[in-house]
Amino acid sequence: MACRCCIARPDLSANTDGRGAVADMDLATLQKLNAGWNFAQTDATGAKRYPYREHAVRIPMLAEALRAIPASAPVFFDMKALPAAPQAAAVARVLIYSTDAAYQSAFAAYPRARLFESRDTTRNRLAGVTSSTHASSRRPRVHGTRSNTHERWN
Secondary structure (H helix, E strand, C coil): CCEEECCCCCHHHHHHCCCEEHHHHHHHHHHHCCCCCCCCCEECCCCEECCCHHHHCCCHHHHHHHHHCCCCCCCEEECCCCCCHHHHHHCCCCECCCCCCCHHHCCCCCCEECCCCCCHHHHHHHHHHHHHHHHCCCEEECCHHHHHCCCEEE
């Protein structure tokens, strides 16, 4: 079973002092990593500093992160890790975005879950808007003589 931790990149080297795929690690291994390892600040002298290399920050569990956020604050997840079904129950109070149809199906079982529409629905809606815009677009009218022609859009 996948652990429900909060980390943005699937490759540990992007944010942590670890290497490899997040999906290949168990929770105990992930909890030993420093999630702030690559966070850099530039100080007043222009020197680059890595404050969390001395004061490590571990990768939070999803439940820990949600407890730290006020219940009235909206929370957005861009969910990509599969399988989707085991993760669906954990996020009933968040607004969920995923372009993967498996997430749309998995979350359908949770009526309290708030979902963005699927990528296909968005694309179809945008295609319809674009089609209707093109169909109703106006043709240019030409004014003037051959030597003094300019176009004006209606």
